[in-house]
Amino acid sequence: MTGEPILHVEGVTKTFGMRRTLRERVGRAEAAEHRAVDDVSFTVGRGEILGLAGGSGSGKTTLARCLIRLVEPDSGAVRLGDDDVLAAKGADLRELRRRMQMVFQDPYASLNPRMTVGTALHEAGRVHRRPGSEDADRFVTELLARVHLSPTIAARRPRELSGGQRQRVAVARALAVGPEVLIADEAVSALDVSVQAQLLNLFLDLRDELGVAIVFVAHQLAVIAEVADRVAIMHQGRMVEIGDAGVVLRDPQHEYTRALLAAHPHPDPRGRAGVA
Amino acid sequence: MTAVAQDLPGVADATTDALLSVDGLRVEFGPADAPLVAVKDVGLTIAPGEIVGLIGESGSGKSLTCRSIMRLIGAPGRVTAGTVDFEGRDVLAMSSKELRDFRAHDVGMIYQDPFSSLNPVMRIGDHLRETLRANRGMSKAEARAEGIALLERVGIPDPERRYLSYPHELSGGMRQRVMIALATASRPRLLLADEPTTALDVTTQAQILDLLTDMRRELGMAVLVVSHDFGVIAQVCDRVCVMYGGHVVETGPVERIYADPQHPYTKALLDSVPDMESAGNPVRREGIPGYPPELTDVLPGCVFAPRCAHARPGCTSVPMVLQPVDAAAPDAGSTACPVRPFSVGGPFDPVAGSPPDPVAVPVSPQPAAATAAMTAAETAARAQTGDPGDLPAPGEARITQPTDQESTR
Ligand SMILES: Nc1ncnc2c1ncn2[C@@H]1O[C@H](COP(=O)(O)OP(=O)(O)OP(=O)(O)O)[C@@H](O)[C@H]1O
Ligand SMILES: Nc1ncnc2c1ncn2[C@@H]1O[C@H](COP(=O)(O)OP(=O)(O)OP(=O)(O)O)[C@@H](O)[C@H]1O
Ligand code: SF4
Ligand SMILES: [Mg+2]
Ligand SMILES: [Mg+2]
Numbered sequence: 043m044t045g046e047p048i049l050h051v052e053g054v055t056k057t058f059g060m061r062r063t064l065r066e067r068v069g070r071a072e073a074a075e076h077r078a079v080d081d082v083s084f085t086v087g088r089g090e091i092l093g094l095a096g097g098s099g100s101g102k103t104t105l106a107r108c109l110i111r112l113v114e115p116d117s118g119a120v121r122l123g124d125d126d127v128l129a130a131k132g133a134d135l136r137e138l139r140r141r142m143q144m145v146f147q148d149p150y151a152s153l154n155p156r157m158t159v160g161t162a163l164h165e166a167g168r169v170h171r172r173p174g175s176e177d178a179d180r181f182v183t184e185l186l187a188r189v190h191l192s193p194t195i196a197a198r199r200p201r202e203l204s205g206g207q208r209q210r211v212a213v214a215r216a217l218a219v220g221p222e223v224l225i226a227d228e229a230v231s232a233l234d235v236s237v238q239a240q241l242l243n244l245f246l247d248l249r250d251e252l253g254v255a256i257v258f259v260a261h262q263l264a265v266i267a268e269v270a271d272r273v274a275i276m277h278q279g280r281m282v283e284i285g286d287a288g289v290v291l292r293d294p295q296h297e298y299t300r301a302l303l304a305a306h307p308h309p310d311p312r313g314r315a316g317v318a
Numbered sequence: 319m320t321a322v323a324q325d326l327p328g329v330a331d332a333t334t335d336a337l338l339s340v341d342g343l344r345v346e347f348g349p350a351d352a353p354l355v356a357v358k359d360v361g362l363t364i365a366p367g368e369i370v371g372l373i374g375e376s377g378s379g380k381s382l383t384c385r386s387i388m389r390l391i392g393a394p395g396r397v398t399a400g401t402v403d404f405e406g407r408d409v410l411a412m413s414s415k416e417l418r419d420f421r422a423h424d425v426g427m428i429y430q431d432p433f434s435s436l437n438p439v440m441r442i443g444d445h446l447r448e449t450l451r452a453n454r455g456m457s458k459a460e461a462r463a464e465g466i467a468l469l470e471r472v473g474i475p476d477p478e479r480r481y482l483s484y485p486h487e488l489s490g491g492m493r494q495r496v497m498i499a500l501a502t503a504s505r506p507r508l509l510l511a512d513e514p515t516t517a518l519d520v521t522t523q524a525q526i527l528d529l530l531t532d533m534r535r536e537l538g539m540a541v542l543v544v545s546h547d548f549g550v551i552a553q554v555c556d557r558v559c560v561m562y563g564g565h566v567v568e569t570g571p572v573e574r575i576y577a578d579p580q581h582p583y584t585k586a587l588l589d590s591v592p593d594m595e596s597a598g599n600p601v602r603r604e605g606i607p608g609y610p611p612e613l614t615d616v617l618p619g620c621v622f623a624p625r626c627a628h629a630r631p632g633c634t635s636v637p638m639v640l641q642p643v644d645a646a647a648p649d650a651g652s653t654a655c656p657v658r659p660f661s662v663g664g665p666f667d668p669v670a671g672s673p674p675d676p677v678a679v680p681v682s683p684q685p686a687a688a689t690a691a692m693t694a695a696e697t698a699a700r701a702q703t704g705d706p707g708d709l710p711a712p713g714e715a716r717i718t719q720p721t722d723q724e725s726t727r
Contacts, residue, residue, distance in 0.1 A: 098491025288598015
């Protein structure tokens with residue numbers, strides 16, 4: 043089901059907290075402490091979902107942001123198809139950013155607080171001249187239906203929504219521009235499990251029906267198990283393990299992956315360690 | 319809760335022992351003549367040192383319930399009915415000074431959205447120092463030492479350096495830990511934790527859950543945990559309240575809720591819990607068909623009826639009242655669904671939990687074969703325990719399973 047690679051990432055590195063000149067002066071070992079993303083390489087195929095897990099502060103969000111240059115990597119290469127993302131400028135960069143959409147951990151980041159949901163969704167489609175966006179009502183209603191929200195949500199502003207509703211609107215906003223790659227940073231973590239199941243189905247549909255490649259960042263390994271074809275594990279800025287989901291999650295090779303799996307809480311209360 | 323307290327002798331007293339008891343809570347938005355009712359009728363109690371989980375549909379009113387307890391519903395929202403009682407004090411009637419004291423000393427809250435609740439231009443240390451000086455009357459130096467100690471307690475590495483960081487310099491998980499440090503800085507009797515681990519990785523999550531249980535043990539702190547992650551609920555909670563459409567639809571001990579849910583919504587929710595076993599073989603889960611109710615909807619009878627796989631005509635006149643799941647065992651909790659039987663076993667029960675037929679979109683009713691199998695198994699279970707399975711609501715006829723379905727095979 044997985045097609046040829048569409049997103050190529052090679053040796054991406056991002057260091058925070060020290061200016062380049064200073065870093066060049068101090069020793070390498072010291073500089074490594076602030077390395078949020080350290081020499082990360084991977085590819086994602088068309089119609090493939092790559093699950094990305096790892097500890098808090100391991101660099102998942104920074105890596106995700108580097109891919110669309112919300113954070114400028116210090117070094118490395120990112121290609122979307124044949125296009126060099128890191129070299130793109132102006133209109134080319136804007137077009138690349140349309141083709142690679144990000145759903146943020148913080149849904150406020152992608153939603154204008156003063157715009158109604160309907161206006162925001164329609165604007166996104168109109169600016170990029172998406173097919174169907176001429177008919178605003180229909181365009182908005184269809185997008186909302188995709189994320190299992192009722193059409194009446196269109197009249198509300200972000201702060202009038204529950205956390206889960208807001209996150210679904212953020213996904214709809216990303217879908218409005220017809221992306222080829224979707225980067226979802228904890229996009230379903232705030233949703234109740236029944237809505238989460240619907241959204242995971244939606245990601246599977248986007249993968250199967252539209253061939254969208256998805257980088258799916260989540261801290262819940264069970265959620266990743268529900269959708270990912272392949273899984274990558276980050277630890278202290280490095281990608282310590284990557285492989286088929288069934289292999290990485292069932293027979294992990296790296297010690298850190300095993301520790302993550304061991305810490306994963308099981309939903310059966312009878313199994314818990316005596317907390318009475 | 320209300321129903322239990324009224325109907326069972328002796329249980330009414332339990333409410334007076336409660337640290338917190340919320341009853342008949344109603345929260346509205348919009349114009350008074352055409353209100354949007356976000357919380358319709360919520361009741362729950364928390365005993366001192368108890369950890370209670372609040373789970374349920376996104377938009378069902380969990381966060382608003384927490385905010386109401388703190389009296390933090392901002393205009394145009396308003397509490398239009400109900401009581402919030404904290405150790406015999408009526409929170410909704412407190413003067414602004416009493417309220418300030420209440421928020422400073424008795425109750426702490428971790429907000430669902432840690433990103434918008436930290437001031438971006440204030441350092442982490444400024445947030446902590448301000449809270450500690452205001453709530454615990456500490457000097458500048460004391461507040462600094464205690465602030466760093468708090469950061470350490472919530473597992474922030476290099477706390478002295480992080481004390482000087484700005485919120486945007488921290489990862490999502492670290493910001494959430496800062497929120498926990500802030501919420502527990504004044505050692506509250508009750509912590510309202512709205513999605514406390516949502517942004518956290520599993521290792522940090524495990525640490526935070528340990529932290530909450532430690533604080534319960536050491537400080538006797540009670541906790542109301544709102545979470546979508548049943549793994550989290552299962553790890554720490556004694557009891558669970560399940561919300562749907564502005565109501566608590568089921569409540570009971572976490573083990574019973576997990577193994578034997580007595581409300582169709584709870585069961586559907588548990589059936590959607592993601593499972594590690596899916597690794598390498600992702601399958602679509604059925605979820606719950608349709609949309610959650612609109613705030614403007616006035617649904618007659620059961621709020622879950624439009625989406626319930628077990629709904630039958632009488633459900634539109636069922637009152638939204640919690641009834642004991644087992645009159646002989648008040649500790650087993652209560653449910654707002656009077657229809658019996660509708661299920662057996664837990665979410666992974668081989669009969670009830672078998673994968674749904676992908677073609678048959680589950681509207682109502684339940685496929686006949688499955689119903690028959692459940693009925694048979696349930697009958698067998700009842701024969702063993704001697705439980706008649708009868709649960710007449712006072713003044714309300716119980717809705718019985720139509721016989722034609724029962725006999726279908
Ligand atoms: N703008 C910034 N300035 C300085 N340091 C930063 C900045 N953004 C991130 N960092 C640091 O980079 C590291 C990686 O952070 P990142 O947000 O990528 O982690 P994450 O894996 O997404 O964690 P989480 O699971 O908690 O969201 C952390 O140590 C963080 O403090
Ligand atoms: N300021 C507001 N104006 C209008 N409606 C609101 C406002 N705040 C919340 N609501 C609505 O009230 C309902 C309950 O919201 P609440 O935030 O309590 O849900 P929740 O159960 O916490 O959901 P989630 O699990 O998604 O966080 C939702 O339908 C929401 O859209
Ligand atoms: S009362 Fe009827 S509609 Fe409501 S949950 Fe029970 S069976 Fe379903
Ligand atoms: Mg992150
Ligand atoms: Mg909420």
